[in-house]
Amino acid sequence: MTTLNDARPLPATGPINTGPIALDNHADGQLEALWAAVVPETRARGNDIHLPISLSFARRLCDAHPEADRTLVLVATLLHDTGWAHVDQEKIISDGFRGEWRTADIRYEHEREGCLVARRVLPALGYDAQFIDEVCTIIDGHDTRPNAYTLEDALMRDADRLWRFDHAGIALASGWFGQNPAMYTDRLETEIIPELITQAAVEMATADLARSRALLRTAVLR
Ligand SMILES: [Fe+2]
Numbered sequence: 001m002t003t004l005n006d007a008r009p010l011p012a013t014g015p016i017n018t019g020p021i022a023l024d025n026h027a028d029g030q031l032e033a034l035w036a037a038v039v040p041e042t043r044a045r046g047n048d049i050h051l052p053i054s055l056s057f058a059r060r061l062c063d064a065h066p067e068a069d070r071t072l073v074l075v076a077t078l079l080h081d082t083g084w085a086h087v088d089q090e091k092i093i094s095d096g097f098r099g100e101w102r103t104a105d106i107r108y109e110h111e112r113e114g115c116l117v118a119r120r121v122l123p124a125l126g127y128d129a130q131f132i133d134e135v136c137t138i139i140d141g142h143d144t145r146p147n148a149y150t151l152e153d154a155l156m157r158d159a160d161r162l163w164r165f166d167h168a169g170i171a172l173a174s175g176w177f178g179q180n181p182a183m184y185t186d187r188l189e190t191e192i193i194p195e196l197i198t199q200a201a202v203e204m205a206t207a208d209l210a211r212s213r214a215l216l217r218t219a220v221l222r
């Protein structure tokens, strides 16, 4: 049997929207209460930019995969990086984004802390224990585990990468890696697009990358 991780890119079963993410309807409905519960966590490491944009991409990926558990994908995406607010803030950039950043202790720590945030805020909002366990299974290892366990896990991972292709993501994250926009967008093409799991994400990333490169004049400003 082929699994999620060797059948890349996974074909979409629903519509793929490759337009600019800012044009989507971002009304969050029931998730408004969850946003309100994690306001302090959105103040760390640009989460107040990263998490909302990733959530809007997650919604699009769920449209492209109507067979996925939409609530699980959206809740896991909204919460996945809240743990950055509960680690040593001085080490986020120095350890989490430089050198051997993919395997830095602080990466594992932000995943564990993110699960603690989920377990703290979700029960009062009416989510049951099994759902919360599923959210934590996705959050735990979202950066450090090589493979996605489920379709919902895969969609969260792709949403986590797609925000980088929008010009807001480039503006914020290029600085974390100490790169200019031209170097950074080159890396998005060579390193990040191959990591995407779904065809929908590949198409959204490719369209956004072309728009962002044109907007930021990366052909000349390099
Ligand atoms: Fe993360």
Ligand SMILES: [Fe+2]
Pocket: 050, 080, 081, 160
């Ligand atoms: Fe993230």
